[in-house]
Amino acid sequence: MPEGKIVKALSGFYYVLHDGVMIQCRGRGVFRKNKITPLVGDEVIFQAENERDGYIMEVKERKNELVRPPIANVDQAILVFSAVEPDFSTVLLDRFLVLVEYNHIKPLICITKMDLTKEKEKEAIKEYAEQYRNIGYEVLLTSSETEAGIEGLTPHVEDKISVFAGQSGVGKSSLLNVLRPELELKTNDISSHLGRGKHTTRHVELISIGNGLIADTPGFSSLEFTDIEAEELTYCFPEIARESEKCKFRACLHISEPKCAVKAAVETQTITQYRYQHYVDFLQEIKERKPRY
Ligand SMILES: Nc1nc2c(ncn2[C@@H]2O[C@H](COP(=O)(O)OP(=O)(O)O)[C@@H](O)[C@H]2O)c(=O)[nH]1
Ligand SMILES: [Mg+2]
Numbered sequence: 236m237p238e239g240k241i242v243k244a245l246s247g248f249y250y251v252l253h254d255g256v257m258i259q260c261r262g263r264g265v266f267r268k269n270k271i272t273p274l275v276g277d278e279v280i281f282q283a284e285n286e287r288d289g290y291i292m293e294v295k296e297r298k299n300e301l302v303r304p305p306i307a308n309v310d311q312a313i314l315v316f317s318a319v320e321p322d323f324s325t326v327l328l329d330r331f332l333v334l335v336e337y338n339h340i341k342p343l344i345c346i347t348k349m350d351l352t353k354e355k356e357k358e359a360i361k362e363y364a365e366q367y368r369n370i371g372y373e374v375l376l377t378s379s380e381t382e383a384g385i386e387g388l389t390p391h392v393e394d395k396i397s398v399f400a401g402q403s404g405v406g407k408s409s410l411l412n413v414l415r416p417e418l419e420l421k422t423n424d425i426s427s428h429l430g431r432g433k434h435t436t437r438h439v440e441l442i443s444i445g446n447g448l449i450a451d452t453p454g455f456s457s458l459e460f461t462d463i464e465a466e467e468l469t470y471c472f473p474e475i476a477r478e479s480e481k482c483k484f485r486a487c488l489h490i491s492e493p494k495c496a497v498k499a500a501v502e503t504q505t506i507t508q509y510r511y512q513h514y515v516d517f518l519q520e521i522k523e524r525k526p527r528y
């Protein structure tokens with residue numbers, strides 16, 4: 236039986252991409268009984284009824300699964316931040332990075348609206364970019380207006396399922412429009428935002444960009460650390476994780492423990508002060524989180 240990938244789910248139908256052809260499929264009845272809900276991004280085995288319709292027979296094991304938006308097998312999150320309008324924020328970026336790291340998804344940092352920066356702002360952004368690159372992250376500086384830096388994005392979306400993440404207004408739709416001009420996605424569109432009420436089911440669709448697929452709905456809409464435990468936070472900051480191997484205590488949380496290698500690395504500026512501060516603030520937030528029953 237043929238295999239394919241669900242690229243769109245709408246009104247009980249799953250649209251399965253197989254050899255460049257879209258097959259409209261229904262789920263097998265047994266799914267409902269077994270509580271399997273096929274998701275966009277799922278690799279599936281299907282049975283074709285004819286050239287256009289079929290039945291999904293099996294959902295293959297998922298690599299991961301996002302809840303909002305519901306999408307499976309996400310390889311990469313493209314974290315979109317504008318240099319200005321709204322201003323670049325390291326605390327917000329770190330919040331996204333923690334969630335992405337926690338979900339074992341590869342982050343790609345894309346800073347947009349570089350054309351709007353004044354010389355001083357441009358220098359500051361370049362310095363931040365260098366600091367994040369030193370941690371090990373890929374950082375792209377782009378402009379959808381002049382299309383500068385966009386060519387750097389294309390190879391990163393090849394052969395992957397990517398989701399965009401980032402505040403409203405940072406330029407996510409504009410980026411997609413540059414990547415695929417024929418889409419003509421609405422930018423800065425307030426009316427569609429209001430129309431999307433809480434009760435309407437979110438429809439998710441993967442848009443093909445070359446050999447890659449990008450979700451049209453931004454991921455990580457909830458930025459709360461509901462699942463992360465205090466001792467897991469270290470591993471969501473790669474440079475803190477690296478240094479923590481040298482802490483005296485295995486369970487060191489790098490706050491006031493003696494012989495903490497992380498705090499020593501902040502002193503020598505191997506770890507930036509602001510990244511460490513965000514770690515401390517997020518840890519506090521996790522500790523104050525109300526227990527769920
Ligand atoms: N000058 C400039 N404006 C941009 C750029 N990217 C987006 N914008 C503008 O910023 C606003 C919000 O962009 P949009 O793509 O809708 O953001 P989204 O909410 O993240 O999808 C729109 O008015 C865009 O025209 C850019 O690189 N340069
Ligand atoms: Mg948009």
Ligand SMILES: [Zn+2]
Pocket residue numbers: 479482483487488489490492494495496497498
């Ligand atoms: Zn420590």
